[in-house]
Amino acid sequence: MKxxxxxxxxxxxxxxxxxxxxxxxxxxWVNATILPSPMQVLTxxxxxxxxxxxxxxxxxxxxxxxxxxELPQDAMGSLxxxxxxxxxxxxxxxxxxxxxxxxxxxxxxxxPLIQVLRPIxxxxxxxxxxxxxxxGNPPAIFxxxxxxxxxxxxxxxxxxxxxxxIYLRVGRNLGASRFTxxxxxILPAATPYIFTGARIGMGTAFIVVIVSEMIAVNNGLGxxxxxxxxYLWSDKIIAGMFTIGLLGLGIDTVMSRLSSRMLRWHRGxxxx
Amino acid sequence: xxxxxxISVQGVHKVFQSGGQDVYALKAIDxxxxxxxxxxxxxPSGCGKSTLLNAVAGFSLPSSGHIHVDGTPVTAPGPxxxxxxxxxxxxxxxxxxxxxxxxxxxxxxxxxAIQAKVDSLLELLHLQDFRKRYPKDLSGGMRQRVAIARxxxxxxxxxxxxxxxxxxxxxxxxxxxxxxxxxxxxxxxxILFVTHSIEEALYLADRTVVMTYRPGTIKRDLRVDLARPxxxxxxxxxxxxxxxSLLLMEEQNRHEQDEFRGAAVD
Numbered sequence: 001m002k003x004x005x006x007x008x009x010x011x012x013x014x015x016x017x018x019x020x021x022x023x024x025x026x027x028x029w030v031n032a033t034i035l036p037s038p039m040q041v042l043t044x045x046x047x048x049x050x051x052x053x054x055x056x057x058x059x060x061x062x063x064x065x066x067x068x069x070e071l072p073q074d075a076m077g078s079l080x081x082x083x084x085x086x087x088x089x090x091x092x093x094x095x096x097x098x099x100x101x102x103x104x105x106x107x108x109x110x111x112p113l114i115q116v117l118r119p120i121x122x123x124x125x126x127x128x129x130x131x132x133x134x135x136g137n138p139p140a141i142f143x144x145x146x147x148x149x150x151x152x153x154x155x156x157x158x159x160x161x162x163x164x165x166i167y168l169r170v171g172r173n174l175g176a177s178r179f180t181x182x183x184x185x186i187l188p189a190a191t192p193y194i195f196t197g198a199r200i201g202m203g204t205a206f207i208v209v210i211v212s213e214m215i216a217v218n219n220g221l222g223x224x225x226x227x228x229x230x231y232l233w234s235d236k237i238i239a240g241m242f243t244i245g246l247l248g249l250g251i252d253t254v255m256s257r258l259s260s261r262m263l264r265w266h267r268g269x270x271x272x
Numbered sequence: 273x274x275x276x277x278x279i280s281v282q283g284v285h286k287v288f289q290s291g292g293q294d295v296y297a298l299k300a301i302d303x304x305x306x307x308x309x310x311x312x313x314x315x316p317s318g319c320g321k322s323t324l325l326n327a328v329a330g331f332s333l334p335s336s337g338h339i340h341v342d343g344t345p346v347t348a349p350g351p352x353x354x355x356x357x358x359x360x361x362x363x364x365x366x367x368x369x370x371x372x373x374x375x376x377x378x379x380x381x382x383x384x385a386i387q388a389k390v391d392s393l394l395e396l397l398h399l400q401d402f403r404k405r406y407p408k409d410l411s412g413g414m415r416q417r418v419a420i421a422r423x424x425x426x427x428x429x430x431x432x433x434x435x436x437x438x439x440x441x442x443x444x445x446x447x448x449x450x451x452x453x454x455x456x457x458x459x460x461x462x463i464l465f466v467t468h469s470i471e472e473a474l475y476l477a478d479r480t481v482v483m484t485y486r487p488g489t490i491k492r493d494l495r496v497d498l499a500r501p502x503x504x505x506x507x508x509x510x511x512x513x514x515x516x517s518l519l520l521m522e523e524q525n526r527h528e529q530d531e532f533r534g535a536a537v538d
Contacts, residue, residue: 166361169331174375174426175351184374188365265365265406 036235045071045239070224071239075247078209078220081137082251085144086205090198092145093152097194100153101160102186114153122147122208126215140212140220147208148201155197159190192266195259202255206248221247277340278462279305279328279430284337286323286488296487297323298334303481303490307429310456310463312477314470314516316524320488321466322434328464329355329432341430351375354423355432358439360415362407368418369394369403375426393421397451413444417451424455433465437472449475453500470516474509475502482516485523486530492519 018038024030025037032040048071055065067076099106100114122143129139163186171181213222225240286298297320305311313321326332328339330349339346341353349355354375362371369390376386394400397417407415416436423431437445453476456463467473473480474496482492494516498508 166357166359167363169349170355170357170361170363172331172349173329173351173353173355174378174422175349176378180378185363188363191365265367265408 033232033234036238041235041238041242044233044235045242048236048239071243074219074221074224074240075243077217078213078222079247081140081144081212081217081220082202082205082209084137085141085209086148086202088141089145089148089201089205090152093149093197093201094156094194097153097156097197098160098187098190101157101190102182107157114150118150118154122204123211126212129212130216135216135218137217139216140209143212144205144208147204151200151204152194152197155193155200156190159193159197160186162193163189192263195263199252199255199259202251203248206251210244276306277304278307278309278342279303279464280338280340280343281324281328282338282340284324284327284334284339286320286327286332287335298327299487299489301337301488301490303493305462305464307462308460310476310478311465312473312480313464313466313483314468314473314480314520315483315488315491316468316485316520316527318527319483319485319523321483323488324483325355325432325434325464325466329353351379351426352428353430353432354426354428355434356416356419356423356436358435360407360412360419362415362418362422364407367404367406368399368410371407371418372421372425375422379426389425393425396424396455397421411444412440413448416440416448420452420455424459428461430462430464433463435466435468438467438469445472450501452476470513470520471504474498474512474516475504480516482519483523485527491523492516 021035022038024035025032025040036044049069051065051068052070053059053065053068055062059065067073096110100110101107125143125146126139129142133139133142167185167189168181171185176184209220210222213220214226217223221240221244225237225244228234228236228240281301281303284298284301285296288295288297301324303311303324313324315321323332327334328341328346330346330353333347346353363374366374372390372393373386376389381389390403394403397420399414399417399421402410402414402418407418410418419436437448440448449472452463455461465473465476477496480494480496481490482494483489484491494512496512498506498512502509
């Protein structure tokens with residue numbers, strides 16, 4: 001009961017905002033080109049979402065047809081770039097972070113360079129990325145992997161460095177080798193940090209994908225809303241923005257579900 | 273070193289540097305513990321009892337002097353001297369049974385043998401119903417049971433215990449003390465147990481070794497010749513308790529004066 005009441009109250013503010021927005025449009029207080037009405041956005045959203053051609057069994061499966069609309073294609077394009085970029089960024093950050101956290105020597109070698117590169121926003125790499133990789137997916141994926149790299153790296157280093165020394169003492173007492181200590185104690189103890197880093201990295205990757213599509217790619221959600229601006233299709237811009245919002249929310253929900261599933265042992269915030 | 277000595281501590285010093293001065297955490301400690309003996313180290317905080325325990329465990333070696341276990345010098349921590357820590361120190365990412373099995377996996381035992389051993393330890397410590405739980409879902413008393421089971425799994429002849437029951441409520445504490453005595457009688461371990469509770473030392477130990485505050489020396493090595501199970505309300509128990517209280521009070525006063533001086537200097 002309580003849960004439903006919470007859900008109901010959560011819907012109250014969005015509904016009020018929507019009603020106010022509709023009122024602005026209906027009363028003609030704002031220009032429809034500057035701010036189209038919610039209904040107009042919804043209509044456009046549907047048009048953007050649905051398949052362009054009628055279903056034709058000779059052209060492939062029904063499922064494929066369902067996703068043949070412009071919006072699903074854009075969303076899948078963006079998602080693909082996010083996932084590949086994230087995988088590359090994380091794949092590089094994780095081993096380096098584990099090494100830097102574990103070994104003072106590795107840390108001393110890499111930390112100065114990392115600290116200089118870290119404050120550079122991924123966006124600042126755009127000129128170089130186009131120079132190096134041209135246009136299309138490669139520069140976008142390059143930028144996204146940079147966006148994902150640093151949060152994962154920094155959190156992994158912190159996670160490994162913050163492993164409570166009592167666990168290592170127990171490990172030594174039980175006779176664990178250095179490798180066992182690393183695999184069975186340091187790595188699991190650091191996972192909550194690593195997961196936090198991955199979640200932040202995924203968020204950054206999602207921001208960067210939109211920006212990179214505005215500059216280097218000819219499809220994807222970021223490209224589409226910029227393209228819509230050229231035609232003054234503000235309804236399509238807003239529909240695209242909401243899609244970005246929902247997709248981002250979806251990714252973050254998946255990430256946090258995944259981490260709470262894998263970290264069932266972890267003392268949650270609610271327990272202090 | 274006497275022949276039947278299980279743990280032998282000879283002329284051990286441990287010196288720390290503090291504010292440019294040498295502080296003797298341990299000074300000229302001699303202690304012989306025979307096989308199967310239950311010895312408590314008793315003293316106020318800062319008296320070096322944990323330092324001595326860590327030296328026997330091999331976590332921090334003495335500045336000078338010798339520690340032998342079974343005639344072999346101690347140079348590093350090892351599973352022949354299982355340690356139960358004050359803070360439980362269970363691995364939070366492992367379930368109860370995984371925690372207990374960890375030491376056996378390191379040893380490289382066969383899977384079936386590990387399972388059998390874990391099962392018997394779960395039964396021995398009444399943990400069967402909690403085998404799949406994570407430490408965060410256990411009470412303090414339960415966690416310390418798991419920590420004891422984890423050490424017992426190693427079959428180490430020596431158990432080192434660093435104020436293991438310090439954080440528990442009185443009832444749980446007495447419960448675990450009885451449990452520990454039962455295990456000790458059954459498994460014939462040599463136990464070196466650190467505590468600051470006089471009653472705990474007298475309730476458990478064959479011998480209670482009272483340590484002094486800085487420099488850490490042995491003030492009194494008292495044999496507790498009371499029959500078990502011991503009655504904490506008996507006149508004999510209380511006489512010993514009074515004797516130890518007086519000894520401990522002197523050390524506590526020196527500790528407090530020292531802290532007071534330290535505060536005045538600051």
